[in-house]
Amino acid sequence: MKIKNDDLITLDNFIEESLYNEKFGYYIKKDPFGAKGDFITAPNISVLFSEMIAIWVISFWEKLNCPEKFNLIELGAGNGEMMKILVATFSKFPKFEDACNINILEKSKLLRKTQKATINSKKITWLNNLNELNNSQCIFLANEFFDALPIKQFIKKGKKWHERHVKFKSKANKEYVDIPFNMERFEKEIKFKISHKQKFIEYSPQAAEYLKNITNKIKNDKGGILIIDYAYTDKEMKNTLQAVSKHKYCNVLESFGNSDITYNLSFDLIDKMIKKFGTFASLITTQKQFLTKLGIMERAEIISKNMQFSTKADVFFRIKRLIDEKQMGHLFKVMFITNHKNKFKLGFNSD
Numbered sequence: 053m054k055i056k057n058d059d060l061i062t063l064d065n066f067i068e069e070s071l072y073n074e075k076f077g078y079y080i081k082k083d084p085f086g087a088k089g090d091f092i093t094a095p096n097i098s099v100l101f102s103e104m105i106a107i108w109v110i111s112f113w114e115k116l117n118c119p120e121k122f123n124l125i126e127l128g129a130g131n132g133e134m135m136k137i138l139v140a141t142f143s144k145f146p147k148f149e150d151a152c153n154i155n156i157l158e159k160s161k162l163l164r165k166t167q168k169a170t171i172n173s174k175k176i177t178w179l180n181n182l183n184e185l186n187n188s189q190c191i192f193l194a195n196e197f198f199d200a201l202p203i204k205q206f207i208k209k210g211k212k213w214h215e216r217h218v219k220f221k222s223k224a225n226k227e228y229v230d231i232p233f234n235m236e237r238f239e240k241e242i243k244f245k246i247s248h249k250q251k252f253i254e255y256s257p258q259a260a261e262y263l264k265n266i267t268n269k270i271k272n273d274k275g276g277i278l279i280i281d282y283a284y285t286d287k288e289m290k291n292t293l294q295a296v297s298k299h300k301y302c303n304v305l306e307s308f309g310n311s312d313i314t315y316n317l318s319f320d321l322i323d324k325m326i327k328k329f330g331t332f333a334s335l336i337t338t339q340k341q342f343l344t345k346l347g348i349m350e351r352a353e354i355i356s357k358n359m360q361f362s363t364k365a366d367v368f369f370r371i372k373r374l375i376d377e378k379q380m381g382h383l384f385k386v387m388f389i390t391n392h393k394n395k396f397k398l399g400f401n402s403d
């Protein structure tokens with residue numbers, strides 16, 4: 053899309069251009085991960101995060117009666133750090149490794165290259181879209197994937213709904229403009245009443261489309277999707293849009309093409325959506341609970357037994373970042389969506 057002065061575009065188009073424009077899009081031109089980048093994700097904080105995910109996947113596969121062939125799909129694999137550790141962990145479980153057909157769905161060509169170099173495995177297929185998957189059972193992993201998809205924002209003023217747009221007065225001067233919006237017609241189109249008991253809505257058409265495709269793939273065969281993301285469980289939606297650059301919040305409009313734009317997922321909205329798509333079950337917990345139940349502390353004790361004090365301290369310092377309630381432990385939530393007959397609850401059981 054070419055943007056000219058005085059253009060007025062919807063917020064989701066603005067985010068799409070800012071993050072994925074072929075020339076200047078944030079994810080297209082740079083690898084933003086890590087201490088030297090703009091933000092850091094859990095797999096880049098500690099390898100133990102990815103090890104816990106590997107153990108969870110293997111356990112789920114066992115619960116599915118160890119199918120001889122199945123698809124593991126990582127959605128948006130960033131710099132490939134998580135998949136690198138998954139592949140290394142899987143190699144210690146040969147029966148699982150033989151059965152597992154690993155796929156990555158990645159939009160950024162630059163990040164695909166980085167992933168190929170980081171993971172360095174011939175066993176991975178990069179997908180352009182989910183229709184390329186074969187018919188085997190599917191386990192999807194989405195760590196900070198959905199929060200990177202563009203959203204629309206709708207605001208209720210009095211009794212009338214408005215959709216947020218961005219006006220490009222000039223390259224350097226942009227402003228939000230809210231334009232009256234026919235919510236009733238939109239809800240008929242998407243076959244879902246998003247406005248029920250809401251005054252403010254954040255809705256991602258792309259996320260809805262992905263969830264529809266994914267639930268379609270897992271509805272008959274008891275596969276599932278594990279979503280780990282910035283999320284909240286309140287029923288009332290709120291304005292959570294934010295931009296991050298060099299590990300600090302910045303202005304969404306001013307940093308067009310130069311910052312990561314994200315939002316907090318409403319797990320309540322996702323839950324309602326998937327239950328419209330079919331008879332699915334969902335489990336929700338915090339990242340702290342999930343990783344603790346999977347045994348991240350015990351694993352840290354084992355690997356750090358013979359380490360020097362400073363290295364051992366670093367291992368536990370990194371885990372603290374992942375599970376501390378004031379850091380990622382509560383801000384990040386985990387949601388597991390499956391066929392309603394699913395009995396697998398590892399990481400979510402309340403005992």
Ligand SMILES: C[S@@+](CC[C@H](N)C(=O)[O-])C[C@H]1O[C@@H](n2cnc3c(N)ncnc32)[C@H](O)[C@@H]1O
Binds near residue numbers: 079093127129196
């Ligand atoms: C915030 S990053 C998270 C990366 C990684 N999962 C991690 O935790 O480090 C979002 C990732 O999703 C990718 N992505 C965003 N939209 C996508 C889409 N529609 N299809 C495939 N990948 C997408 C981005 O390029 C990036 O790799």
